[in-house]
Amino acid sequence: MIDNYESLPHETADVVTKPFARFLKIEAAAGGLLLLAVLLALAMANSPWQVAFLGFWETSIGLTFGSLDFTRSLRHWINDGLMTLFFFVLSLELKRGIILGELRDPRQAALPFAAAVGGMVVPVALYLTLMSGKPGMHGWGTVMATDTAFVIGCLALFGSRIPPTLRLFLLSLAIFDDVGAILVVALGYGKALTWSALGLGLLGIGIVAGASRLGIRSVPVYFFLGAAVWLCFDASGVHATIAGVILGLMTPTRIWVSDVRLRAILGRVLAAPAGDHRQGDAAGQRDLREAGRALTESLSPVERLEMMLHPWVGFAIMPIFALANGGVTIDGADFGQPVSLAIIVSLVLGKPIGVLGFSWLAVRSGLAVLAPGLTWPFIIAGSFLTGTGFTMSLFIAGLAFNQTTLDASKLGILSGSATAAIIGVLILVWLTLRTARTSGTTGAGNQGRET
Structure with a gap:
């Protein structure tokens, strides 16, 4: 095989590191844009244009064919339609990591998986305990997930001063619990089932699998089939975004044209x-x-679709979602409502306790191992960052709460996510400063011995 001297040598590790690095860069930039969208939504919801801004997202859009009504509010199309692509991309990244990349080693993958399980179970248990017998117990799903973009954006502030394995740990954890959260949404926050529509949706999934077996490789064909599956799921009572998770996990990781x-x-x-x-x-x-x-x-279909869709999800879909759902009226807000307090406590305390506790149990039992450079102090900092549950928490809150408790839940989500993020960032600041001082002292000591 003739080497190509016009570019850098190709290493096997590039198959793992390059897609991962590209994903991190987009997530970090998207985190900043998402923060701006949240601040803009809050500003508009508490401005003289409040009524027009909040009413805009309730505009009805769609088509009607006789008895078939496909009219939904703009917020519904965003939350159930555009966010399907968000979950599709998350599923692609999860499958790529497990089959092709960083999570191929079961013991390496076991640590973020165990942490994700703890980060779902403990906050939910804490929330249910605090909300026992109170209106709003059904909203336990709001404290389960981690906002990938915000977490990676926080880590981007520290550059190379934190171990790369911490980014991999938190990214994998966030993807695991986001996928887990949307499965819970499909099962726990759906409507009464329409079995005929659900059957058509499952038939559509079967057609997608059959088309892949037959070797049909046209992306537009699969987008058309995916849209049909989404419509069937939307009409079935199962939450339509589950279509994105299923289709993402079905996407092939095998390349069609070999290098030779x-x-x-x-x-x-x-x-x-x-x-x-x-x-x-x-x-x-x-x-x-x-x-x-x-x-x-x-390139495999998983890699091609992720490269195609990830920038659109990070720089368009997620900011639009934040604008549509982040508007909370602060004037007269009552942070003492049970729902707000339960969400804050669950995100700020439940998340880090669950992530850290289950991580320790997984390592202690031998099921998982700590990656090189990943220490327990950094896991503690990362466990607080996982309490930043903005996107998925708002998404589930819109399904779980009625209008009387929705604003209170949003206040809890915004306050809890901000508090958890600040604590995590402050711990990382302390760790990186301590590491820098230790390195400086060691360097000065070595220089003295050489002299």
Whole structure:
């Protein structure tokens, strides 16, 4: 095999590190944009334009065909439609990590998985205890998930001063518990089931699987089938966003065109003499089309779709979601309501206790191992950051609470997420400063001995 000296050498590790690094960069930038969207939504909801701003998201949009009504509010299309792509991308990243990347080692994957389980079970138990016998118990799902973009955005503030394994741990944890949360949404926050629509949705999933088996590789075909599955799930009473999780986990990770075949196809094209001779040459044009398709298919569908959709999710869908759901009227807000207090306590205390406790149990039992550079003080800091449950918490709150308790729950989510993030960031500041002082002292001591 001829080496290509016009670019850096290719290493096997690049298959793992490059997609992971690209995902982190987009998440970090999206976290900043998401924060701006939240602040703008809060400002608009407490401004003279409050009524117009909040009413805008209730605008009805859709089509009606006889007895079939596909009219929904703008907020519904965002929360149930656009957010399906958010969960689709999360599922793609989860599958890529387990099959191709960082989570292939079961003992490495066991640590964030155990932490995610603890980060769901303990906050929910704490919330149910605090809300026992009170209106709003049904909203226990609001304290389960971690906002991936906000967490990665907080870590981006520290650059290389924190171990890369901490980013991998928290990213994997956030993806695990976001997928877990949406499964809970599908089962716990659905409506009365319409079995005919659910059957059609399952049939659509079967058609997607069959099309993949037959070798159909057209992305528009799968988007059309995915949209049909979403409509069936939306009409069935099962929460429609579950379609994104299922289809994401079904996406193949195997490439169609191997590296050897790609080189052979490109070699045939490059072997042709230079010039404009391909104009009118059917064979030459066919070779170019085949080479273009080979380049596309040299990446797995999971990687291609993630590269295509992740920027749209991070820079468009999530900020739009924050604008539609982050508007809370602060004037006259009562932080003493049981729902607000239960959410704050569950996010600020329940999340870190669950993440840290289950992580320790997994390592202590031998089921999991700490990755190189990942120490318990950094896990403590990261466990507080997992209490930043903004996106998924607001998403579930909109399903779980009626209008009288929804604003109180949003206040709890915003306050609890902000408090947890601040505590986590402050611990990281202390850890990085202590590490810098230790490194400086060690360096000065070594310099003295050399002198």
